[in-house]
Amino acid sequence: MLTLLERARWSTLERHMSYEEYMRTSLWAVVRKVEASYQAQTHPGDDLSIRTGLTSVGNTSFIVRQEVRNQRGAVVCDASIVYVTVSADGKPIPVPDQWRTLFAQWEDDDQSGV
Numbered sequence: 001m002l003t004l005l006e007r008a009r010w011s012t013l014e015r016h017m018s019y020e021e022y023m024r025t026s027l028w029a030v031v032r033k034v035e036a037s038y039q040a041q042t043h044p045g046d047d048l049s050i051r052t053g054l055t056s057v058g059n060t061s062f063i064v065r066q067e068v069r070n071q072r073g074a075v076v077c078d079a080s081i082v083y084v085t086v087s088a089d090g091k092p093i094p095v096p097d098q099w100r101t102l103f104a105q106w107e108d109d110d111q112s113g114v
Helices: 002-013 019-024 097-101
Strands: 027-038 049-057 061-069 075-087
Antiparallel strands (some): 049 061, 061 075
């Protein structure tokens, strides 16, 4: 599941910045912490949808939330990923302004009771 979540984050990012552009910036967002809550089983052949959004931005870090639902609309996983932005030498730096809009803002969904 964590690999699917990472692929979904990259897919979201690549709508705004290619991988090559990201690597040329010499600024990186590194994962500091992942919290994932698994709420239902998935089975081979399940169609999963992953919703991704930004929940907060601090000085040198930001938090992305992801929710995975199966084809029946049930939440199978809810995850929160804390990133820290670092320079090429690995030192934390302020989150670049242009990065603050790479992910859409997270909005709570009225399907939470499904």
